[in-house]
Amino acid sequence: MGKGSGLPPQRGSGSLKGVDMISMFLQGLFKIPAKDRNLGSLFPGLSHLGCCLHCGSLTPLQGFFCDSCQQVLRHYETSERDIPFRGPFTVHALFNWNAGESDMLSRLFVVLKGGGVPEVWQFYARRFLARRRASAQWPSSKIYIVPAPSVKQKEDHAFRWARALAVEADVEILRIFSKVAAQKQRGATKKRRAQIRLRTNENFANMSEDPNEIHWIFVDDILTTGATATAAYQALGRPRHFEVWVLGSRGVLLRRT
Secondary structure (H helix, E strand, C coil): CCCCCCCCCCCCCCCCCCHHHHHHHHHHHHCCCHHHCEHHHCCHHHCCEEECCCCCCEEECECCECHHHHHHHHHHECCCCCCCCCCCCEEEEEEEECCCCCHHHHHHHHHHHCCCCHHHHHHHHHHHHHHHHHHCCCCCCCEEEEECCCHHHCCCHHHHHHHHHHHHHCCEECCCEEECCCCCCCCCCHHHHCCCCEEECHHHHCCCCCHHHCEEEEEEEEECCCHHHHHHHHHCCCCCCEEEEEEEEECCCCCCC
C-alpha cells in the first residue's frame, strides 16, 4: 500500500509470514484446500476457530478473517458518497477497490471463486443487505434475483452469491440468462468484455408476469467494466426496474486518490 492512500497497512502482505506460512503448512502437511482451512475439520473441539485468511492468526473467524482484519476490510466498503456507475441502472456493491490496492480482498475473492463455504457467503450477504436497506428504498414490486450465467448452468461463484442473497432477503432466484457465444471474461480486454451478449431462456419466456412490473436484481460476484450487467439489462428489454448487486466492484464505483 503506497503512502497517502489513507488506508491502514495490511499485515503479512508480500511475504511468507502470517497466513502464507500457515497455508503452506496446512495444505502441505494435511492436504487441506485453502477454502477448508477451519480447524474443526481436524479437531472437532476447535470448530469455532480458524486461521485468518490475511494475518494467519488462530482465532474465531468471521468471513475468513479475524476481528482485527475485518476492521481493516471495512475501509473498502462502499458508502453513499461513492460515485455511481455510469449506466442506465443502479449498482450496489459491498466492497470497492482498485487493482493492486488490497491483498486482503484479492485473497478473499480467489478463495470464494474456488467455492468458499455457504456460511461465508451468508455472512457477506447479510452485511451487503444491511447496507442496501440503509442506503436506498427497498423495492415495493415483486423481486427476482437473476444471477450472471455460468457454463452449463453450474453453481459457480455468481450463483452462490445470488443464493446467499436470496436466502437472506427471502426472495426468489430465476436463472434466465445464457451467453450468446462462449466468452471468457478473465484476462479479456475492455473492448472484448464490452462485446458480451446474453439471451434469455425458457424460464423467462414462460413467465406469466409482465417483465416491466418486476424489480430485476442482476447478481454477480464482482463488477469490473459492467459489460455483463449491461448485457443482462439489454436482454431483458431494458426494463423499468433493474439494479445490480455485487459483492465487490474493482475500480468502477470509486477511484481512490
